[in-house]
Amino acid sequence: MTDPRSALNDRLKALDAEDAAGLDGQKTVELDQQAIGRLSRMDALQNQAMAQAQARRRQAERQKIAAALARIxxxxxxxxxxxxxxxxxxRLAADPAIARCLDCTRGG
Structure with a gap:
């Protein structure tokens, strides 16, 4: 089995790279009817919302990783x-940040 600490740190680096790549998508969408039409603006707003949701998902994953590193x-x-x-x-090999056994995850 791979060292869990290095696997978790590698995942943190990957999350940092994803954050850097997603910064443009999170910027405020400017209202400029001359530059883009109403449908294009709606697409831009939807893309912004998706980028923000992905950033929240990455932050939640960072918290799971920090907790796993603390458990180590x-x-x-x-x-x-x-x-x-x-x-x-x-189960740990599939997700080194996992905190619960399968029985507890299932509610058993």
Missing amino acids: TEGEYGYCTDCGEEIAPA
């Missing part, structure tokens, strides 16, 4: 935050 430091990584049981290695 505390020696609690790999254990469910709800029940304390060990999280399946395959």
